[in-house]
Amino acid sequence: MANRGIAIRTSPHLNRVLTVEQIMRGVILALLPIAGWSVWQFGLSALLLLVTTTAVSVLTEWALARAAGKGNSLRDGSVIITGILLALTLPPGFPLWMAAVAAFIGVALGKWLFGGLGYNVMNPALIGRAFVQAAFPTAITTWTPPFAPGRFVEPIPSTLTPPFMQPIPVDQWVAGLGFDGWSGATPLALQRFQHVETPVWDLFAGTVTGSAGETSALLILLCGLWLAWQRMLDWRIPVSVMAGAILSALPFWLIDPTLYPSPWFVLCAGGLMLGAWFMASDMVASPVTTWGVVIYGLLIGILTVIIRLFGGLVEGVMYAILLANALGPLISDWTQPRVYGAKQSRQGR
16 A cells, blocks of 8 residues: 555554564674674684574574474574574684574574564573573683684684583693783673773774674674664664663772773673674564663663672673563553543543
8 A cells, every 4th residue: 555655554653664674684784794803803613603503593493483384484584683693692612512502592492482573572692692601601601812823724622512512622722822821811801800901992992802793892883873873773772771881880980990890891891782782672572662762771781780790790791681671571561651642531530
């Protein structure tokens, strides 16, 4: 009917109509520079990680959709985003068989257990990541240096660990690279346990170690802003996440800057930027009301800082987003706008 001059649709009435497929393609395009940077930084291992999680996610989606009789659900491209995002949140030397398990769990339990696209309560990529965080704690906290010589020729040894085996140690491999003073700690761990704060510019530019796609805050910010400019995500969610993190970290930093990290460090270190722009903004798992998305974003930022400063883990973005996802429906319910005319109607009775 849209091509005949009159469009009859149910609300919400948007000025620009984007299909799910168009939005998903836009998100994939926005993720490609980040994925490319991870490959440039960590080489063959990052590429194999991206291919493995994406391929297993697609195969799992295809098999479960076929078993459920829902036809071809690959056309919307959402499962490709799940695979790419999952790889970007994992250590670059993460064993491929463990990454395959994470991809299967993310799609099967995080998405299809609830009915597929549009019904997932939480972000599927983070569900997969949370599973391997609990199942393989050593492998998921083993870090390797960026820009290693020969990274495009041979993968990190732990990458090719045989299935159901413990990760191949990387100590000797790292020692042979000739890096001076390599401790294997991420900037978050250095700040938390040694109170050594990595320069914010290094975090912003992405020249530090960390998960495959979380190192360059600048690149993630640019890709996220492009997505917001294309109106393919609600900009209020990442802005609220960053505001919540800054506002909750600032008082502690002002009290004791030698013990607590600066707000800019909190913003640029770890997975906060990737989580804020590409995971918290999941259109299915986030609230739908104006104030709801603000509260939701602030909650993620505050929870992240609380976990980082006082929890048992140095990183807290994953659990903060999952907890906020779980509260998403309640936040939407609490922040429903008043129906126009409803108050006058009740008074008139």
